[in-house]
Amino acid sequence: MNVGSIILVVLVLAAIGYVLGRRRALATSTASGVRLHSLPGYYGQTVALFVAVPALVVLAAWLFVQPIVIESRVDGMIPDSVIPQGGARSLVMADVRQIAGGLDAVLERNALNEEALVNGEVDFSNIRARLAEVGVAIGSDAPREVFEAAVSYRQSAGYGSIAMALVVLGLALGLGAWSMLRIRPKMRARNVSENFVLTLLIGSSMIAILTTAGIVFSLVFETINFFKMYPASEFFFSTVWNPQFRGGSELGILPLLWGTLYISLVALLVAVPIGLMIAIYLADYAGSKLRSFAKPAIEILAGIPTIVYGLFALITVGPFLRDWIAQPLGLGNSSSSVLTAGLVMGVMIIPFVSSLSDDIINAVPQAMRDGSYALGATQSETIKQVILPAALPGIVGAILLAASRAIGETMIVVLGAGAAARLDLNPFEAMTTVTVKIVSQLTGDTEFASPETLVAFALGLTLFVITLGLNVLALYVVRKYREQYE
Template structure:
């Protein structure tokens, strides 16, 4: 049964339990809700939670663990000869999954029967022809052992899905019966429901924390594998970025870091003054009507997809900078440049700075402004010496958010700055960033045993450390100014 159907069945059972649990509680109290320990709704919520939550948790755990177990068992069926020819087990398993999906598609469209999909033993030419009828193309390098592994993969997945369906629906039914059994007038439903909700809130926060830990650990493990094959000194201090999957790569990060920081700096030079001054004007000088129009208009910039900004950089901003600045000054002939990407990225970041800064400035108590004005300060002096220092923590947070957004941007850089990894002070030359190279190194059928692919994780971990350092620096600045202000 598809996962969506299982989810709908569990939710339907839970909603039915909520209605029936409430009705059962009222019947046990003789129709008088005053004789119940808790409000009638709590009894319905108790049955809903008992039927839905354990079943969905089991399904989530099953979906997380099932693929790893199946792939581990199927990988044992693949001969070492096939793995050696395919250069890595990951690439071979990708072929296995593709063939298995092709068999599923062929069965669903009626091109082959389910028995044929399980027992197909003909030569691969016939297999390719039959799967090609449903739009599944197999490469010429697919081996018979891969077909056999795909059939085993498909069978194990089918058995696992059937078992998951039975286990999840069975647990949901058990929870429903258990909840209905406990529904009596004396049952403390409110206490149980509140404890269950508290546990769910704790679980949600724990998932968020564990997700962060998992991201960091995954990058650390793969980065360790990378540095086991490539020198860390050459990675961090190498001035050349020249990956070559055939060997002889130079994977120095310095050109990528330079491009990332250079483009981000130009973007912040554009976004921070414009965004901060716009926030000050809207919060301190603009009237209600103008503010009601200007703020949503600025925030529209945040809703534009980054690919649109990239096209704007490629078609409009890049040629304009080339024709009016780069060529007359003799600084470059290309429309793809650091200045192009930085300028367009700065425009994209304006609402991140202005909206957050505006909200923080408006949160400064009016009494502080009135006190400053009462002491004889002008409006501009009040803004400079009272409002901005009081709102500084939030403003620093807004700038930090904009910086993090700039460091992680990809599409604008690809279309606006090009893909040249080099170090130059000329803002009208094409350069690239760390995020662009992460994408390029992980694009296509990559071999996760080679340093040219694993380097993407080292690049990601480096970006993570840079962002962490920015947070620490921002925290230091905020604390310093808070102490001075107080």
């Protein structure tokens, strides 16, 4: 039974538990002549919650733990002698998982006998041919031990799935029956139901915190492994980025940081003034008809896929800047440049500034505008001296969101700015960013045992620290200039 079927069965059992719990509450109240403490629906909710929540929590935990346990067990079956020289055990385990998945497809086609497969009574060269038929290509040098580990992996996963279904469904039925037996007229079912909901809300609020903690810990641990292989001083202070994957790599982050900040600065120089002026016009000058049309039209820019912006930069903006500005002035011959990516990215993040700033400016109390006009101020003076200072904390937050969006962009940079890691002030030269190199270092057949791969985690942690610093700076500005208005 697959995971989707288990979840569906649990939900059906919860629905049945709700109906039966409600009926039992009404029946016990009628039989005893005692009024129910809570509404009948709360008794049904109690049964449904006891059926569904613990079972689904156990299911989630099982899905997380089972692969770890199985891989740990199967990993012990692979001797060091079958690990390719210069390779990693993780790559062999990837082959094991791939073969195990292919075996299911082979058995579904009745191309192999499952009993013979489990007992090791089949020719492994025959298995390789059958796997090729279902699209699983395995090299001819894959040793027998890898196939045996894959068979064991598949068998353990099958037993684990059966055990998971039995445990989850047994827990749902058991707790459902127990909660049914607890139903009494004096039972505080409403309190039980509300406590469940409160716990669910607390758990939901913890997801973001735990996710952030998980991201940070994963980055930190892998970054520590990277700095055990590569000097931290060279990573942070070297001006050369030249990964080789065969030794002799130079992995300096400074060219990547420069490209990231340079392109983001160009994007913000485009987006912030234009976005802020759009927000001011829509909030204080535009009529209702124009506003109802213009604001959704501007927000469409935020919904365009970034790959489309990248193509626009590649085939339109880049050649235009090269042919009409860079080449005539002798500043460059490439259509991929910082200015190309920055301009297109700036257009993309305009809605982040304009839409949020518009909402924030509209949130400023009308009484403040009226008071300014009553003192003789013009509309422009009111905007500059009353509305913008009052909305400054929110505007800073909008600019921060736009900056974070610009720093984390990848596709526009790949197509518009190129992939050259260099330190240069010329905006018509090709450069690259941290995010682009994170993708390139983790693309293809990678093994997490070399500095050329682990450097992606160090880059990610550095980018995380930069965005965290931006958030701290924004909080400082907001707290310094925040004013409270009635």
